[in-house]
Amino acid sequence: GQNIDQPTEMTATEGAIVQINCTYQTSGFNGLFWYQQHAGEAPTFLSYNVLDGLEEKGRFSSFLSRSKGYSYLLLKELQMKDSASYLCALQGNNQGGKLIFGQGTELSVKP
Amino acid sequence: DVKVTQSSRYLVKRTGEKVFLECVQDMDHENMFWYRQDPGLGLRLIYFSYDVKMKEKGDIPEGYSVSREKKERFSLILESASTNQTSMYLCASGVATGGQPQHFGDGTRLSIL
Numbered sequence: 001g002q003n004i005d006q007p008t009e010m011t012a013t014e015g016a017i018v019q020i021n022c023t024y025q026t027s028g029f030n031g032l033f034w035y036q037q038h039a040g041e042a043p044t045f046l047s048y049n050v051l052d053g054l055e056e057k058g059r060f061s062s063f064l065s066r067s068k069g070y071s072y073l074l075l076k077e078l079q080m081k082d083s084a085s086y087l088c089a090l091q092g093n094n095q096g097g098k099l100i101f102g103q104g105t106e107l108s109v110k111p
Numbered sequence: 112d113v114k115v116t117q118s119s120r121y122l123v124k125r126t127g128e129k130v131f132l133e134c135v136q137d138m139d140h141e142n143m144f145w146y147r148q149d150p151g152l153g154l155r156l157i158y159f160s161y162d163v164k165m166k167e168k169g170d171i172p173e174g175y176s177v178s179r180e181k182k183e184r185f186s187l188i189l190e191s192a193s194t195n196q197t198s199m200y201l202c203a204s205g206v207a208t209g210g211q212p213q214h215f216g217d218g219t220r221l222s223i224l
Binding site for chain 2: 008030031035040041042043044045050091093097098099100101103
């Protein structure tokens with residue numbers, strides 16, 4: 001099975017840096033996705049990690065360590081519009097590209 | 112841009128009714144998925160399909176069925192709606208190749224009274 005854990009809620013200040021962690025226990029997976037979901041909207045794709053290391057995309061970066069069962073999403077220069085839920089998801093090795101999601105982390109950015 | 116369209120944003124039905132949720136994608140994706148999203152539980156996979164007329168159970172298929180008669184359309188059916196099926200339902204589509212993201216519709220907030 002696959003257990004994925006994320007903190008339920010986080011609060012950070014505008015302009016700061018925040019790290020959202022995702023830990024997992026699984027027998028194997030293709031890669032790890034991060035999605036952003038604003039309230040009442042569809043999840044949108046942020047990043048994908050298949051190899052260990054850091055993937056950088058502008059203000060957002062994502063890191064993966066397969067040996068440690070650990071990923072994080074790093075958000076820099078926080079803006080109020082970054083207030084959203086951040087979802088960590090593993091893609092299995094099976095047919096169909098199924099995703100298994102964590103419960104999501106609700107990030108609140110304060111002025 | 113990929114467009115995944117769900118037929119309704121909000122829907123209210125009564126216990127025991129048969130409910131149809133429709134999803135259409137315009138990118139010729141092989142794979143389509145139905146999730147439900149509940150507070151504290153995240154997204155949970157109900158059913159998915161990797162080809163026309165093919166379907167696979169997800170983690171919580173009980174009380175649901177699906178239909179995929181055409182590649183672009185994936186329907187979720189609640190055979191006899193119950194109050195515990197009140198939830199946000201999200202449809203997604205994606206290519207068969209691993210490592211590519213799924214694209215989500217805006218969701219249907221379904222209330223069963």
